[in-house]
Amino acid sequence: MANITNQSLNEIIDNVKTKKVSSTELTKAYIKNIESAKKLNAFVTTTFDQALDKAKQFDIKPNFDQLLPGIPLAVKDLFCTKNTKTTAGSNILNNFIPSYESTVTKNLWDNGSFLLGKLNCDEFAMGSSNETSHYGNVINPVGDQLVPGGSSGGSSSALAADLTPATIGTDTGGSIRQPASFTGTVGLKPTYGLCSRWGIVAFASSLDQAGPMTKTIKDCAIMLESMSGFDEKDSTSINKKKEQYSKNLKDNIKGLKIGIPKEYRVDNMPKEVDELWGKGKKILKDLGAQLIDISLPHTKYALPTYYIVAPAEASSNLARYDGVRYGYRSKQGKDLIEMYEKTRSEGFGDEVKRRILIGTYVLSSGYYDAFYLKAQKVRQLIKKDFDDSFKKIDAILTPSTPSSAFKIGEKTNDPVSMYLNDIFTVPVNLAGLPALSMPAGVDKQGHPLGLQLIGKALDEQKILNIGYAFEKNCGFKNEIKKWWS
Template sequence: MVDLNNISLTEIVKLVKLKKISSLELTNHYIKNIEKGKKLNCFITTCFDETIKNSKTFDAKKNYDSLLPGIPIAVKDLFCTKDVKTTAGSKILENFIPTYESTVTSNLWKEGAILLGKLNCDEFAMGSSNETSFFGNVINPIEKNLVPGGSSGGSSSALAASFTPATIGTDTGGSIRQPASFTGTVGLKPTYGLCSRWGIVAFASSLDQAGPMTKNVEDCALMLEAISSYDKKDSTSINKKKENYSKNLNKNIKGMKIGIPKEYRVDNMPKEIDQLWSKGIDILKKSGVKIIDISLPHTKYALPTYYIVAPAEASSNLARYDGVKFGYRSNKGKNLLEMYENTRGEGFGDEVKRRVLIGTYVLSSGYYDAYYLKAQKVRKLIKKDFDNSFRKVDAILTPSTPSSAFKIGEKTSDPISMYLNDIFTVPVNLAGLPAISLPAGQDSKGRPLGLQLISNSLDEQRMLNIAFAIESEISFKQNLNRWWE
């Protein structure tokens, strides 16, 4: 019998298609792993009875011709799932049971996948360590006291610990790529508009994108193929033909040009990350790629821009949580206004409050031009930097994060030090571009480190091919002794 914890999603799909393993056997395997791994606090909700029922139904079928035949998959609790509680990691949605299914998750089920449960995340995806969740922090399977990254921390942790063979997260400023980097897994943020946002709890609508998190690049291509689609229910969805990312995956990157942006060599970056970056550059050179030094001059303004734009959009999106139509309602307050204020005061956690207040402030009369309008202009400059670069190069290589995973509680007292985690990931969201983080090594403490590839809009195939080529040369090995069991 194969060790299901050590093989890829692609290999599992093959086993199912060859009838070497049934959907029910897979389901039972993951349920057992999840039950032995409660310590990591990855799940907010599980729906095992339904999972078992659905896998039995699948096994009774004759046609296995789909991308994810009978594969049990857990998803971030930001995706609305019909009749299954969806909390977004918040008290305010503690009892919210959607009556509809997000487009991205329904794409998964159409391809034969089966829901295992809903994964913990930072409240409304606002955080970089999964410590802002109302349902408690998640633990990184790499080490007992480490954060798994965020906001898709339950997703990265569950994937690394093999509680699910693949998963999906959302990325507004790095929420897929940073946790992937912290757990030694692969995470991809697609081009803005490639995956529908319909049915995803909104944080910052001009930045939010759903994307796959997987154990290797091949799985990532497969999952992206499954979840991406044109959707007329999302007005920003791109109307284009579906791609066969997994079928067209290849390692031949000879003759390509990759840019190295000098602005990503930031002060105080650990030497190990610099070395990892050089290792990536060497691998690319050996594969026949031309390395070109480039400049993205407005990089240092990306985080300040993000912390105006994202909170501004969040303050508008989160106005819907008023205790009237759905979600938590406070029973304190003499009238409607007090009910609103108490509901939101009691229902939102500290980080969400900070961002709603910042967002309201930068949009308020007298401050709008100085903050919000200014940020939208700088956002244009950041996008232009990338546009200029992609006239010269096919993709850009950078580190994924300025450090490896940090300790639980280490950065909670200072919001800015937490925000600085996303310094390499945020510019991509502001420009609407795709990017992938892949594990490329470990630091001296054995904590994983990731490299990030950024490509031009809708150039996911080429980006995946480059990642595939790097991955095969780097041979990253994750040795988890399953200490939590």
């Protein structure tokens, strides 16, 4: 076998099961890839010794009935991993080693996989380019000047560069789907409550949701099945029977009704994005789906709503990083207040500070009604738009992002233009719905572009099926030259 890592997770699992490759061989191959890809800066921490140990244990006593038998996986550094440093991309957690394992990663390990390392991300998942990480930019394997998207930028980069066979990210306003779109990979944000939030460093609790990032739709189904499930430790977790997404994957979408929202055609959107959307519609139509024009009238309010709700929750969620019990504490400061001020000034980066300030402002007395309360009301209207539409359709097709990957540094001085990158992804988080970004083509420069499928709550199987059918018929192949090694 020439290259055992240049394959889908599903193929790799088959290779392990049929003993074409051992877990140890697989792990060593990924370690080699990771060591020669330092330029990408996708990893904050590697756990090679521990991974090789686990691989060896698996090879001695393999269990091939598991969903992820002997599979090494790197995960976003927002998931708390027991005895392995977890930074959330922030200086304030530069020395934080959890004594506990997040529910989602525990689920992955319980299904036979083990940790390969922790992936870089925007600080506290606040960013769309991975440029806010305290641990440096991540480079998109698509091109050495390009951002990998964010906040799960280390995840998308590592996946596209074959540094992990699949991975997981978190998506608060597009942090899985946008980087997936920028790297030509698949990313799914599940229904809010499908994956437990327990043990994931919180950004905005009512929006945060963990999800898979993979090379193929089938891989996505396998990963979703492995990581999801009810958790009594998360009060917002949905108590329902576990589904077998990969087993139930079907590529027949005949008769399904696909909604095309007119509000997703925005000003200044590159022609290629529009054309790609058209291509997507045609493929689904040719497969027997019915296209239906719909309207989601409150879409234009989604971005401002999101940038009130998310910072508000973040300003409160990040109050615990005060230097008192764990994490970074400034050596200076004469009293408690000064210690707080110095610790948080030195511990947080600019984007995090910006959002804490915005969040604190919109919750302040005298502003609460005008901002936070109003945003919550608008959020209900956005949700209602979707609910109304889903009475007559099965799924919605939109572009994932208004552009392909941009250059490093291009938007760092203009936060608003950076925020605009989330325009197609945030409404889904506000409504708590599942959405999939799937690679669909490239723009003029050859940079990947993705399309987004939005489903009804808990309709993951259906959007995976549509994505599966689409994938087989779209003819896209993510060709990435290994320029970095």
